[in-house]
Amino acid sequence: MDREPRWKHDGVQVIAGDQLDSNTPQTPGMFRQAAINHARTGAERIWAGTVAIDxxxxTGVHHHxxxxxxIFVVKGKARMRWGEQLEYVAEAGPGDFIYVPPFVPHQEINADPDETLQCVLVRSDNEAVVVxxxxxxxVEEPEAVYWVDPIHRHPHDDH
Structure with a gap:
C-alpha cells in the first residue's frame, strides 16, 4: 500500500527558468521555449513558455x-499590428499584458532596433495552432490604438 501523500507526485510542479524546453516550433528571429505543456507537465488545456525576439x-501575418x-512583456518594446489589413497598432513595454482573441489576424514585432524583446506567452490550448x-x-499608416487605463494614460491627455 502506497503511504505517500496523494499530491506529492501529482500536484504542483515548479519548472525552473533554466530548464525550459526549446524543442518547439521556431521562427527566424524568435526563440521559443516551453515551460508548461502536455509533454512536460501533463497540462491538458494550457501552454506557457517564453519567447525572445531579436x-x-x-512575424508574418497570422492568427491562432x-x-x-x-503575452506578458518582460523586457523590451513590443508592437502588435492587427486587423483585416493590419490597420491597428499598439505598443507594450515591461510589465504590460497583451491579449490576442481567437481568429484575429495579427503580427508581432520587436519595436526596438537594439534590444531583444523578452516575453512570457500563455495559450489556451496545448496545440500550436498558427494559420x-x-x-x-x-495599410501604409496603421491607426494607433492606445492602451488607456489607470496606469497608462492616453499620450495626448494633458491631465
Whole structure:
C-alpha cells in the first residue's frame, strides 16, 4: 500500500527558468521555449513558455485559430499590428499584458532596433495552432490604438 501523500507526485510542479524546453516550433528571429505543456507537465488545456525576439524582428501575418493568447512583456518594446489589413497598432513595454482573441489576424514585432524583446506567452490550448495569412496587404499608416487605463494614460491627455 502506497503511504505517500496523494499530491506529492501529482500536484504542483515548479519548472525552473533554466530548464525550459526549446524543442518547439521556431521562427527566424524568435526563440521559443516551453515551460508548461502536455509533454512536460501533463497540462491538458494550457501552454506557457517564453519567447525572445531579436531586435527589429517580426512575424508574418497570422492568427491562432480558436486559441486565446496572452503575452506578458518582460523586457523590451513590443508592437502588435492587427486587423483585416493590419490597420491597428499598439505598443507594450515591461510589465504590460497583451491579449490576442481567437481568429484575429495579427503580427508581432520587436519595436526596438537594439534590444531583444523578452516575453512570457500563455495559450489556451496545448496545440500550436498558427494559420499564416498571405493575402493581407497592410495599410501604409496603421491607426494607433492606445492602451488607456489607470496606469497608462492616453499620450495626448494633458491631465
Amino acid at each position: 531586435p527589429d524582428a517580426k 485559430g480558436a486559441l486565446e493568447s496572452v 499564416n495569412i498571405d493575402d493581407i496587404h497592410p
